[in-house]
Amino acid sequence: MKAMPVRMRAGRMREQRVQKSDFDGLTTQHAMNSTVTDEPSVPLALASASPRRRELLAYLGVPFRIIATDAEEHDHLPPPAIVAALPPLALPLFDHPTLRAWRKAHAACASAPDSVIIGxxxxxxxxxxxxxxxxxxxxxxxxxxxxxxxxxxVYTGLAVIDARRTDALPLFDLVASQVTIDTLSDADIAAYVATGEPLDKAGAYGIQDLGGRLVRSVVGSYTCVVGLPLVATWRLLRAAGMTGLRDPAEGYRRWLRDRGKEIPPCPPTLP
Ligand SMILES: Cc1cn([C@H]2C[C@H](O)[C@@H](COP(=O)(O)OP(=O)(O)OP(=O)(O)O)O2)c(=O)[nH]c1=O
Incomplete structure (x- = not known):
């Protein structure tokens, strides 16, 4: 991404704008030519610093801005209505990915009061x-x-908040995919860790990069594993009233193609 001025806000908040002329890295040419299709009906913000999420969301074809927060580190108890609305999950509340997604989106509201925000x-x-x-x-x-x-x-939780209507309940989802890892020798593990790739990834691997070589199979959403399940994201953004979004299966195909990847057999591996 062309370096955009990054506005610092209280609480370690950073903001960038992603639009037609603004993509970088692997997909610059493709993204500039084919990613952004339309102006969204409501301004969209992504409450995340993850480059994977930024890349995947771009393939839904609408411009958005990025607001990164450190909100997932917060451990204050959320309002009871939020806890009650979370998708069921047999893990401690503090670890619930949808709650953590809500914390990120909620923390970004003050910076984007006119927007739909996804965490x-x-x-x-x-x-x-x-x-x-x-x-x-x-x-x-x-x-x-x-x-x-x-x-x-692999669980990815999603939370969508319409910052113009903070009295309304957020939209939540929780997507789960089953990933089987090959049997790895100590040498395999040492070689992979030495690449540095695992350090910013949940579970210490990135399926979309070199870590894909460690994976035997994925059952469920592939983009859930990468950090932003495209079908569920599309569904929540539509439910929040957004128009102009590209079909998620088409976005997934374009993303795979721009990364030079084969489309995994479908099913069991879905967008
Ligand atoms: C399992 C797996 C995870 N990941 C990444 C997705 C997420 O970026 C990261 C999990 O950390 P998260 O805390 O979900 O996200 P983040 O810290 O990267 O970004 P932010 O909190 O600002 O939204 O792991 C992959 O990229 N590939 C994989 O195969």
Whole structure:
């Protein structure tokens, strides 16, 4: 992305605008030519610093701005109405990805009072434990040793808030995909961790990059694993009244094509 002035706000909030002329990296040419289709009916904001989320959301074809917060680190109790509306999940409330997504979207409201705001959060769950982002390479090696040869669940929670109507309940979703990791030797793990790729990823792997080589199968949404399930995102944004969005299956195909990837067999792997 062309460096845009980043406005600092209280509470470590950063803001950028993503629009037609504003894509970078791997998909610059494709994104500029084919990603943004229309002006949205309501301004859209993504409450996330994740480059994966920014990239995937762009494939739904509407411009948006980015507001990154440190809200997921907050642990204050949310309002009871929010807790009651969360999709059921047999994990501690503090780890609930939809609650964490809500914390991000909620924290961004003051910066985008005219917008629909989407937050997302991804965790890896294995045998009742939650694996977040590793704190260091040792932690990444430990996580990958645990995931080796097993099937785990990747959950991505979504929260959409219309900041113009803060009295209304947010829209929530929780998407789960089953990922099976190959049996990995210590040398495989060491080589992968040495790439540095695992450090900013839940569960210490990135399926969309080199980590894809560690994965034997995905059952469910592929983009849930990457951090932003496109079909569920599309559905929530439509429910929030947004128009001009590209069909998510088409966005997924374009994203795969621009990354030079084959379309995984469908089903069991879906957008
Ligand atoms: C399992 C997996 C996770 N991930 C990423 C998605 C998320 O960016 C990250 C999980 O951390 P999150 O806390 O969900 O997100 P984040 O800290 O990157 O961004 P923000 O809080 O600002 O929204 O792991 C992949 O990129 N590929 C994968 O295969």
């Amino acid at each position: 997302a959060d991804t965790i890896v769950a294995l045998e009742g434990d939650v694996l977040n982002k590793p704190v260091d390479p040792d932690d990444a090696r430990r996580m990958l040793r645990r995931l080796s040869g097993k099937t785990h669940t």
